[in-house]
Amino acid sequence: MERLNAVWQERKRIIFALPWTFTKYILTKEKLLIQTGILNTKEEEVRLYRIMDVTLRRSLIQRLFGLGTIHCCSADKSTPEFDIQWIPNSAQVKEQLSDLVEAERMAKRVSSREFMVDEDDGDDALL
Numbered sequence: 001m002e003r004l005n006a007v008w009q010e011r012k013r014i015i016f017a018l019p020w021t022f023t024k025y026i027l028t029k030e031k032l033l034i035q036t037g038i039l040n041t042k043e044e045e046v047r048l049y050r051i052m053d054v055t056l057r058r059s060l061i062q063r064l065f066g067l068g069t070i071h072c073c074s075a076d077k078s079t080p081e082f083d084i085q086w087i088p089n090s091a092q093v094k095e096q097l098s099d100l101v102e103a104e105r106m107a108k109r110v111s112s113r114e115f116m117v118d119e120d121d122g123d124d125a126l127l
Contacts, residue, residue, distance in 0.1 A: 007031065010094060013086045017065035025084050027093075029100060032072075034082065046082070048097075048104040050075045056094045063085065070094050 011019035026033040034044040053073040062068050062077040066079075068090025069083050087093060105111075 002065055008093060011088050017067055030104060044079055046074055046076050046079055048101045049108045049110045051101045054094055054098050056090055
């Protein structure tokens with residue numbers, strides 16, 4: 001898959017803020033990809049217009065190393081919640097992600113009401 005249209009990409013960082021993990025995040029204008037693994041790999045894809053909420057979390061250790069974790073809630077059934085973990089410049093990345101989510105939702109004319117769930121049957125109800 002061609003990655004030339006990525007607007008941001010980074011590796012999850014751990015010890016001493018070094019990227020010694022096999023988790024990579026790639027953000028394009030339309031989707032977020034989360035790649036994990038080295039021998040056995042997995043790639044999750046979340047369309048930006050399906051992301052409902054974005055929250056920045058920074059523990060004391062993360063703040064000392066200039067890192068943070070972005071927690072996302074989405075309307076995607078296979079990935080309802082996920083974290084973009086231990087990344088540098090996390091506040092700027094969160095803002096960039098929020099802006100891209102809003103732009104994609106406007107482009108697709110999606111409102112949050114379209115993702116409301118009817119508690120009686122559990123199916124997505126279009127309002």
